[in-house]
Amino acid sequence: MTYQFLIVDDEYFVRQRIRLCIPWKEYGFECAGEAANVDQALRFLEATPVDLVILDISMPGANGLELLRMMKEQNSQIKFIILSGFATFEYARQAIACNVTNYLLKPIDTDELIRSITEIRETLDKNNHLKQERLAWQEARLIAEHAEKSTFFQNIFSGHTSVSESAQLREFGVLQDVPCTVIVSDGRPKVIHSLSCQERAAFQTALGNLSGCLLSGKSGCIQVTDAYSHQVLILPQAQLPAGPDHFLERLSSAARENFSRDIVCGYGYGNDGLAPSIHSAYQTALQFFTFRTVYESDGGSFHTRLPEKQALEQLNTAIRGISCGLLKKDHEFIVSSLRSAFQIIGQEQFSLPALESALSALLSAAIEYAVHNEIGLFQEDCGSAYTAAGIIYHGCSLGEIEEKFTNLFLSLPGSQELDDIPMIQRIVVQAAELIEREYSNADMGLQYIASALLISPAYLSRNFKRIRKYSVMQYITKCRMEHAWDLLAGGRLSIAAVAEKTGYQDAFYFSKCFKRYFGISPSQADR
Template sequence: MIELLLVDDESYVVESLKQTIPWEELGVSGVHLAFSGQQALDVLERQPIDVMVTDIRMPGISGLELIEQAKKKWKQMKCILLTGYSDFEYAKRAIQLHAFDYLLKPVDDDELMESVSKAIAELNEEWQQPVNKQALASGLDLALLRENLLNDLLLGKKFSEKSLTSLIHTYRIPVSPADPVVMLLIKPGEGFPDFDPDSQNLLTFAISDIAQEVLDEHFHQWYGVSPHGYIAGLIQPKLQQWEYEEELRNPLSAFLTVVKNNVNDHLGGTIAILVTGVIHSPDELPPTYQKCLLAFFQGEQREENNLRFLEDSSAAKTDMKWVRSMYKPPSLIQLLETSQWSAAEKKMDEIFDEMSSLPLSHEHTYEVFFSFSNAFVYLAHKQGQYLSDIDHTMIDIVMGNRTFHTIHGLKEWTFSIFSKLKKEIDTGEKKEKRQIIQQVQEFIAEHLSQDVSVKSIAVQVYLHPVYLSKLFKQETGESLGDYIIRMKMEKAADLLKHTHLKSYEITTQLGYQNPQYFSKMFKKVYGMTPQEFRESGIG
């Protein structure tokens, strides 16, 4: 969970923000207040803070000076600046200090919520970086990492430009979604039998390989199995010979016709290919992917061996923006990702209430279905599961064997899936947390003779030190630092009782350099010095 600090010399400003914004819905567990730069530094010394929102103009230590001092010690913390002065010099200095965002006062609640949500998302990405790097170092299949990242983008996970660029580089992906791309969605048709998962992966690889070979001369490419079981690809021209979409369509159509024919000739089956227009940013990927799903679902791609462009379909003209509550931050994916179950349930209720007040068509109902299913599929995949394993009706719906004729039917299905997913994830999270705590305790037990720190343990379990500290305290009721000291002192007590080692020798065995410090810690735990303990004959 996230700890947030609000700083402003006008106390009513931060007190109002604390009371009016639904922080828990953003995944914020604690909101702390400070009314000056010095008070803020005092809070930072006492309490781990993940996100700091501060005014710039304050007496004494200004917001810019506060960030400059804080960043020297707490480099991971995200800082958001609030100011009533739209002076470029302030903004320029904020950029130099690596402030996360810069908002003008009076700040709009939705704007601040969106900024904090993005800061939290970037923190989560940074906390996952050690895991990704370790996975690469241990030889984990790069194709799987690339596919997972592609799915995250299609399902609407937010990445900062810096984090996305880093992942693209780390996974050696030749396509950058930050630049214009075209999406391909490929649906295997007749000639391909029902495969088991391993055979399905081989088919996906074979079709993707054929596409790679045909398009390789002119396009950078990135393929993977999409969250709903199709083959998804992002492609970019290697050269800028096609400056406009109309110039791209004809040659791409010719290349993809070759792909279709080669799949039929070499693999003995047919495929349908849906091609989007140019997508200009990662934020456009999720709605475009949803429109592709809708086009397939509406039957426009049921003709075998078909090649069509999304812009020619009615799905391209469908606009979801009218369901305002669907897009109001935080998103459903953000709430589910941070296990904010009550807030997620409330958001879904708001969406259904809004739908009930609008004149909706059958297509609109399925647009909402795909938005919900994307969030559910993303969460299931993040847990290493398929949503179809949790509820088999997912396959029936995607393949067109089951339809929703009413909002009530969609609502029943949504909350049924939500309930099953929550139960599955709660169980998995509890087990995962217990395993992490066990790993930590075993590592400490094996390394009592070393200078064990929270940071060194966090590296071993691939978690951010702040998050690990919070998790350990939450699960055991004891801080990780106190636990380390207690384990060392229990070891010291055993050595004092059963050996003739001198106090300074025990100090060395426990990884301490200073006998006086060791004696102080021992007295803190046992209420007496090591020598007094040995002479007392306790135990």
């Protein structure tokens, strides 16, 4: 780490001598600026933080001791090297009273100066290390507390409650005897899916802080994260006298104004602040939020009715068309039929249960074809991304869902002529972009990417290697290692912290991978 220093001396040539007498960067310092008197020094220090001040005691006007006293009164952590042409005990005594331990006589002896800045560098390094450890501990404690609270409420949101829930709700500050409002909020799909894991986490923190500011001074308000990484607010209904829509309008405006992001929100009501009511209100809020996300709507309600019979008949016709296109290996007819299916869904704005049923029918058509033609499509550990509900609640707009199904059905025929169409190039680009955004996700791998893009893992693996000249895992490793190198080069993070930030849960395994990739250990890259 490079530390900044300021030179304060009324003699120009002395300042230049100090600048040039030693190779400062080799000793970990860089000159941030100069000042010819105490007033200039104070103005500089107000605008620019520094770690060290090299200060002449005797100057016209206020002398260097005045600056020392002012810095001491402000509890400043700046280190000082005092320069003086007067080898008197009185100056040394006053400097020592201001916690100065480095007192050098003019003309400057470079060896003494080097000894002084070496000692100061060691002290600064030690203090910086202790400060980072304290900050890391505080951050880890806050993360653990937030995770514990979020896990508790996620169990309530999913309907899994325990006998001790009432006591814990009181501990977290929930007012259990008053009706509650539950609000679910997050960025719009195009916003969220363009962010890396770190950027997504920063966005969630910013959105939570923004909500907290708008609710400042209101009691009984709880902020947590749900299983989908959405922000969830639980608060007494009385805290929103103008209703949740008014509050959400303010939150949306503030999000656009403060960090230029569009957000989606949904809400639900509970009869009280007990677990069953919170669960019910959250489920309503999540459905409201998801409906707005899927249809990119800002409407004040969401559909719960079933679609018209004619719309269902048209949808079934489109799905039969997709099956026919699969049999004929006619990708144009597949895409056309899919477009028709999603146009019907969008025009009718299917309710979430109806949408889930429609997507399940599409998945069934894909699975039936894959099984009949012995195509390895889904594996047992695919998770919820290959279910209709998983796709809906993954946080995608209807357009993104259509794109996923297009990828899926075009990867099914498996004919060589389909391997050369631009669509496949686009799928590979999407996979690469997903890796580059979420390389820090410990679950990142072929199956994770295939699930996110809704395509066959084997199909993705074959085409990714053919187009990118890397296997999927080689590309993941490449992204992780390049980011790890950049993080280590800064010298501010431990090897364990870098491992965690690049998707490795085991620092020892990360070190082995790093050495295998670069030929040197992470500790060597840190130098």
